[in-house]
Amino acid sequence: MMWLTRFEGDLGLIFSRAESILATIPEEFRNPTLSYLDKFHPLKEHRSKNYICYLLPYWLNEEVPIDPDHVHQISTANIMGMLYYHLIDETMDNPSLISRSQLPLAQLIHSEFIKIYSALFPSSSPFWTYYDKYIGEWAVAVTYENEQDFFQVNPARIAHRAAPVKLSVAAMMLLSGQETRIPQLEEAVDLVLITLQMIDDWQDWEKDLIEGSYNCLLSMVQADLHLSDRRPTVEEIKQAVYVEGCLIRYSERADVHHRTLSYTSTSFPLLYEFHAYLCDQLEEIAQQIERDRSLLQRGGLEYLLSQQLTKSK
Incomplete structure (x- = not known):
């Protein structure tokens, strides 16, 4: 996993920078903000990992070198953006469960996000046109995802939930004088973001079904069952996944990506390697389900013995 191990020192640096920046916000918000940052620390165990957010600048920099400190700044800004959009998404998804302080806290973090990018790009820079574009993509995606079946009709909109990640692309290409490469890289990053969302949606499908949130796996099952007026039930989803092999086709969709x-993205091999890692994850999940199903079909005793052997390793 060279896409990760090569940059562990950089990750430690930028999270320390982010911590120092957030330690300067008003005291009333300081501890909650630093605790929230810690939930995403990539070098600590049992933390939520959002690798593409803070590693994308480094992956691009391998092929498009710029001032190393600028790369650190872009990645630090992306950490701030990640925190901000996570807080906003949580507020939108569960408004009744969110503390009143969450939106002010998000705004304080967003202010630091803007400060970092403003130090790199003056107001006249085309960077801010790309900023408006990506924020617009995000806004449309989160507003209309339950009204339009994006996974079936417009998969790029799935990626647009995380469209601000592409600010790394715009920043790196503009600072290196290679703006013409931005459209191609936008498409590449969108493909990676779709696959990332597919993995998240496999992990969260039961929660999303209960909460009424959009979910790629649920979309696939609903389309397969030709359910135009309702979502699939838990039983229908389990039938599709564990009996009919739906997850094999789901992982094949990632292979197409x-x-x-x-x-x-042949010019940016670390982005490609990261996506290969995601595809391998999804394929392994699908293949494990198929192996379990095959054992069950051959007999319950054989399946139980296999499970016991696995546990004893």
């Missing part, structure tokens, strides 16, 4: 990515 990977083949497409091979044509557009």
Whole structure:
């Protein structure tokens, strides 16, 4: 996993920078903000990992070198953006459960996000046009995801939930004088973001079904069952996944992304390697379900013995 191990020192540096910046916000918000940052620390165990957010600048920098401190600044800004959009998403998803302080806290973090990018790009820079574009993509995606079946009709909109991640692309290409490469890289990053969302949606499908949130796996099952007026039930989803092999086709969808990515991101091999890692994860989940199903079909005793052997290793 060179896409990760090569940059562990950089990750420690930028999270320390982010901590120092957030330690300067008003005292009333300081501890909650630092605790929230800690939930995403990539070098600590049992933390939520959002690798593409803070590693994308480093992956791009391998092929498009710029001032190393600028790379650190872009990645630190992306940490701030990640925190901000997570807080906003939580507020939108569960407004009745959110503390009144969450939106002010989000705004304080967003202010630091803007400060970092403003130090790199003056107001006349085309960077801010890209900023408006990506924020617009995010706004449309989170507003209309339950009204339009994006996974079936417009998969790029799935990626747009995380569109601000692409600020790394705009920043790196503008600072290196290679703005013409931005459209191709936008498409490549969108493909990776779709696959990332597919993995998240496999992990969260039961929660999303209860909460009424949009989910790629639920979309696939609903389309397969031709359910135009309702979402699939828990039983229908489990039947699709554990009996009918739906997850094999789900993982094949990610493989299609990977083949497409091979044509557009050969100049940025670490992004491609990261996506290969995601595809391998999804394929392993699907194959494990198929192995379990095959054992069950051959007999319950054989399945139980297999489970016991696995536990004893």
